[in-house]
Amino acid sequence: MTFEDLKLIAPIRQALQDEEYITPTPIQAEAIPIILNGHDLLGCAQTGTGKTAAFSIPIIQKLHEQHKAGKTKGIKALVLTPTRELAIQIDESFASYGYYTDVRHTVIFGGVTQNPQTDALKKGVDVLIATPGRLLDLIGQGFIKLNTLEYFVLDEADRMLDMGFIHDIKRLLPLLPKKRQTLFFSATMPPEIQRLAEKILHDPEKVEVTPPSSTVDKIEQSVYYVEKKEKIKLLTSLLQDKTLESVLVFTRTKHGADKVARVLSKTGIIAEAIHGNKSQNARQRALNNFKDHTTRVLIATDIAARGIDVDHLSHVINYDLPNVPETYVHRIGRTGRAGRSGISFSFCDTEEVALLKDIHKLIGKQIPVMNGHAFETQTAKEAVVEKKKEIKDEAKKRNMYGSKSNGNYWRNKKRAQKRS
Structure with missing residues (x-):
């Protein structure tokens, strides 16, 4: 499969050609059609498999088509991510893939003065890439309104949980329109992340290109x-x-x-x-x-x-x-x-x-x-070596006596000791 087969518009195909992208990664090949068709998505893929392009390309396409129809007003897409570095990287990806479109985007994060960020917001953006703290701060100050939002992306959800952002996410969710398309991406899918996904996704399609927590074979x-x-x-x-x-x-x-x-x-x-x-x-x-x-x-x-x-x-x-x-x-x-x-x-x-x-x-x-x-x-x-020996000895005991959770374990062990 090539990007030509994914029914992408000419401006995006040209941008991908400039980036020398020819063949989509597995998650891109599976996720892009699902997103273009308007479904919620639960994406589980390890780091480095192309998740950013998997959600940014279809969002750019949909927003570019809205621009052509004169339907854009207010923030249409929100990408929430845990760190400043990742937020900047995602913003750069939107710039690259949307180079030949008129989709406007900006990135906000803490640790720097907010003035350049609020100036960009005042000019109007279609896509907002944000870290949780600065986003909630600017919402509280009245610089950001999410009532026009149509696409919500939660990226690196497992890292969000690790970094303690789960409470910020819970504060944010009631501020989002109920009618929206939600895209949920995580490299691993522990139970806490699974429960969060169930809360915010509606009848999602699932894309899992590699087993959770597997390492890249290459x-x-x-x-x-x-x-x-x-x-x-x-x-x-x-x-x-x-x-x-x-x-x-x-x-x-x-x-x-x-x-x-x-x-x-x-x-x-x-x-x-x-x-x-x-x-x-x-x-x-x-x-x-x-x-x-x-x-x-x-x-x-x-x-x-x-x-x-x-x-x-x-x-x-x-x-x-x-x-x-x-x-x-x-x-x-x-x-x-x-x-x-x-x-x-x-x-x-x-x-x-x-x-x-x-x-x-x-x-x-x-x-x-x-x-x-x-x-x-x-x-x-x-x-x-000692640890392996312990594991081997324990397995041997289980074979001889049965499981410790089984009441026969201690009786079998006692009989074996008497025989010896």
Whole structure:
């Protein structure tokens, strides 16, 4: 299938041609016809599969046709997203795909002065891309009215939940017109997200292009066992390899991101940190430097990294393993985007062995171990072996005695002990 087969109008086809888009991704191929036909949509697809184009292209087409019919007045589409970086990225996508149309759009987010944003709103927009806090703030000030809204997009719903925005979403929902088309996208679909979807969607079509929480097949994954104090040496050693052209490094804390950036910079490796304590201008500058490859290495926390979309991002390195296994999927999904291949390295110290086990359980496979590197630790490897032995012994006991939830378990165990 090509974009020609999706019944897109000529201005959008021309914009996609300019972007050198020929073949839609699976979620685009399935979602675009559903949205064009006016149905609510529940989209479950991992990071990097083209969700933004899947909802922005049909919205642009529908609004362009309304413009031609002289029917546009007020904000027609609202895209709600968790982070400033992702909001900016989505706004750029609307600019690219709608380049040859007269669809007007703007983006609003907190952390910066509101005046340029309110000035843009006063001029009139068709599409508003927003983060929850600034949106509710400007609604409260009277700058935004949503009574003309026809399309509501909730993007990265699982991250909204993780970041504590669920209360903001609940405050917003009563302000939306009941008659609207709602598009709900999430990389994972835990029970809380499923319940939220049921509340805001009406008889939706479901698009699930990959199993929830699966990792992109084209990403080459590996794990390095290394003690915590040796991680920075391992990272510095790996980055001596110039084939690591564009590297996104994840740390657990803001302080950790700054520390890694400082150490790398002292060794001559061009690196910058991005996290919530940085000003919006500093964050955007670091992100732009990374995108244009002025900066080779970007160190980020999970929240700050949401929305980073860099062409040809060669490597993702998990300097610290995430506490939540689903976050691993989001992280490595920064590489291997749009069908490209990618590489992910993960560092695992002794205290993180349990986190690695949770990741293995989630993705349904063992991440290959890189043995024999200069900073390899035996302690973490032994912990993994011990854990596997515990699991194997427990399975053996279940086979011998039955389940512990079964009343016969203890009787069978006692008989076995007497026989021995």
